[in-house]
Structure formats: C-alpha cells, structure tokens
Amino acid sequence: MKVVLTITGSQRFGTDEPEKTSLVTEGTLEREGDILLLSYEESELTGMEGTTTVFRVEPARITSAPARSSPRWSLPRA
Secondary structure, eight states, rough: EEEEEEEEEEEEESSSOOEEEEEEEEEEEEEEETEEEEEEOOOGGGGGGOOOEEEESSSOOOEEESSSOOOOOOOOOO
16 A cells, blocks of 8 residues: 655754654555555665665564665565
8 A cells, every 4th residue: 555654863963952854755555464564765865766665563663674676574474
C-alpha cells in the first residue's frame, strides 16, 4: 500500500541546540504477520539516490537499513 512518510531526526553538536531535519516522501507499507515493513526510495536530497531504505517495525523493536537493490528482508512465513 502506498503511504506518505514523515521522518524527523535531530542531531546535537557539543552543547549547541539540536539541529532538526524532516523528510516527507512517498513510500510503501507492507504487513507480514505482526511485522510491518515501511520502505522508501532515497533521493538526491539525502545523498543516497538509488537506495531503498526500509524500516522493519516489530512488536518489541524498530530497525532500519538501507537496501542496495531490494527493500525486502527474508521473513519466515507463518
């Protein structure tokens, strides 16, 4: 399913105030049992054009990873 993702991050340098950035992009949402996969294509803006990034949302954790060519993890079938 197509979705709109808003990804917000912050970075702090020393004692400076945090620097916040936000990215709004179209992505996809897939469900595999109790796991959600959110993926989107990186752009020139992020400096990672041609890369697909995936967030794997599990009941107890969220992980992310850039995938070179495919946004899929190998998931066991229930």
